[in-house]
Amino acid sequence: MELLIKGGTVVTATESFVSDVAVDGGKIVAIGKNLPFSADQVVDATGRLVLPGALDAHTHMAMPFGGTVSADSYLSGTRAAVCGGVTTIFDYPVQHKGETILGLVNSKKEILEKDACCDYAFHCCITDLNDGEILDEMEQAVSEGITSFKCFLVYKKEGMMVDDGMLARLLLRAKELGAMINVHAENPDLIDLRTEQYLKEGKTSAWYHYMSRPEFVEAEADKRVVHWASHLDTPVYLVHMADKEGLEACIKAKEEGHEVLIETCPQYLEFTCDVYKREDGRNFVCSPPMKGQESQDALWTALKAGFIDTVATDHCPFQSYEKDWGKDDFTKIPNGCAGVENLYPYMLDAANTGKLSFERVVEVCSTNVAKIFGCENKGAIAVGKDADIVIYDKDKDFTISVDNMHSDYDHTIWEGKKLHGYPVQTYLRGKLVYDNGDYVGTPGMGNFVKRAKRA
Numbered sequence: 001m002e003l004l005i006k007g008g009t010v011v012t013a014t015e016s017f018v019s020d021v022a023v024d025g026g027k028i029v030a031i032g033k034n035l036p037f038s039a040d041q042v043v044d045a046t047g048r049l050v051l052p053g054a055l056d057a058h059t060h061m062a063m064p065f066g067g068t069v070s071a072d073s074y075l076s077g078t079r080a081a082v083c084g085g086v087t088t089i090f091d092y093p094v095q096h097k098g099e100t101i102l103g104l105v106n107s108k109k110e111i112l113e114k115d116a117c118c119d120y121a122f123h124c125c126i127t128d129l130n131d132g133e134i135l136d137e138m139e140q141a142v143s144e145g146i147t148s149f150k151c152f153l154v155y156k157k158e159g160m161m162v163d164d165g166m167l168a169r170l171l172l173r174a175k176e177l178g179a180m181i182n183v184h185a186e187n188p189d190l191i192d193l194r195t196e197q198y199l200k201e202g203k204t205s206a207w208y209h210y211m212s213r214p215e216f217v218e219a220e221a222d223k224r225v226v227h228w229a230s231h232l233d234t235p236v237y238l239v240h241m242a243d244k245e246g247l248e249a250c251i252k253a254k255e256e257g258h259e260v261l262i263e264t265c266p267q268y269l270e271f272t273c274d275v276y277k278r279e280d281g282r283n284f285v286c287s288p289p290m291k292g293q294e295s296q297d298a299l300w301t302a303l304k305a306g307f308i309d310t311v312a313t314d315h316c317p318f319q320s321y322e323k324d325w326g327k328d329d330f331t332k333i334p335n336g337c338a339g340v341e342n343l344y345p346y347m348l349d350a351a352n353t354g355k356l357s358f359e360r361v362v363e364v365c366s367t368n369v370a371k372i373f374g375c376e377n378k379g380a381i382a383v384g385k386d387a388d389i390v391i392y393d394k395d396k397d398f399t400i401s402v403d404n405m406h407s408d409y410d411h412t413i414w415e416g417k418k419l420h421g422y423p424v425q426t427y428l429r430g431k432l433v434y435d436n437g438d439y440v441g442t443p444g445m446g447n448f449v450k451r452a453k454r455a
């Protein structure tokens with residue numbers, strides 16, 4: 001036996017129980033009390049939680065965006081991931097006009113084969129159907145384990161936007177192939193109209209990033225997506241949900257039986273739009289922006305009630321000097337914030353301090369992500385699954401600082417956030433990769449996750 005984790009409290013999406021966990025060949029091979037095995041490595045987890053590694057369904061590593069490239073490389077971003085208990089990331093490569101899906105994904109795979117510190121999958125962002133070729137190529141992509149694709153309904157000027165017709169074609173084709181379409185929903189025309197007006201009036205601080213795309217700008221697009229998906233009878237996954245009105249439309253569609261899946265992010269659960277009034281407000285600029293208290297309360301209520309399916313990060317950090325480009329003009333601030341190392345600790349702290357259960361955190365950060373996106377070997381402490389395991393100390397206090405993160409960025413919106421409880425070890429397919437503050441793995445040990453199609 002490779003590894004025996006003894007006496008910890010195993011947490012699944014439905015229950016918690018004290019048990020040993022035995023690992024061999026990178027897989028969980030037995031779960032039970034007082035397992036009678038000897039092992040190369042025995043870990044005493046008494047008093048600790050034994051959790052499945054999180055799957056961060058939303059990251060942007062080394063992404064060309066906002067006139068620069070996001071600050072975490074595939075190496076530093078995946079290193080940070082495992083140090084926060086994330087053992088699989090889903091990255092979002094963006095198609096340049098004319099590019100093929102597999103050409104794009106293979107170029108990223110080449111880098112990740114050398115650099116990945118955790119396992120990885122791709123949701124490919126489609127910006128151009130290449131005269132319909134992409135609709136054909138999606139079949140090949142699905143057969144190679146890329147079973148989800150993304151549409152931006154924004155970023156029109158950046159050439160990344162998908163119009164309603166293209167969205168509909170992609171939704172229908174994805175359904176036919178057993179794939180999923182993920183959507184970033186905001187209304188670009190409303191954003192442009194409001195931005196133009198604020199700039200004309202000399203209103204250029206970070207606050208006007210929020211004001212140019214407030215609640216109703218996101219809600220319009222959320223509702224449009226729900227409308228199309230419901231009437232076309234296709235599943236859809238809304239990424240980084242941040243507003244109450246759109247959330248309510250999604251919940252209503254779910255209650256009517258439509259497969260509308262909802263992702264939110266820790267930044268929307270923690271911060272409100274008030275952060276944009278701060279002197280360093282530009283550092284919090286991401287799209288969609290943080291919203292008002294009512295939206296934040298609605299997100300927590302929906303999360304607790306089981307309506308939110310996943311919590312992911314939208315990890316897309318930029319360096320301070322890049323954020324500073326927009327000191328006097330919010331339109332020049334690269335959009336995105338750090339989060340991959342904070343996801344699981346933040347959500348587990350919420351459980352540890354009584355806001356929701358540990359089982360629910362496991363469900364939204366691990367089990368549901370694996371199920372929705374076809375990662376058959378991931379997402380649970382169960383026999384036969386990959387031994388992606390996090391040992392969590394409920395009593396360890398931790399204050400987030402850029403100095404104790406494992407990324408390449410020079411600041412974080414999470415600076416000073418105090419957490420009660422913290423991961424102390426992460427195992428990737430049975431190998432220790434994070435140990436009490438240190439990355440101890442080897443870049444390149446992360447594998448591509450070939451995903452199954454939806455039934």
Ligand code: URP
Nearest residue numbers: 286287288314316335336
């Ligand atoms: O501000 C953000 N979210 N940047 C990353 C790209 C995206 O929209 O997801």
Ligand code: ZN
Nearest residue numbers: 184239240287
């Ligand atoms: Zn987005």
Ligand code: ZN
Nearest residue numbers: 058060314316
């Ligand atoms: Zn994103």
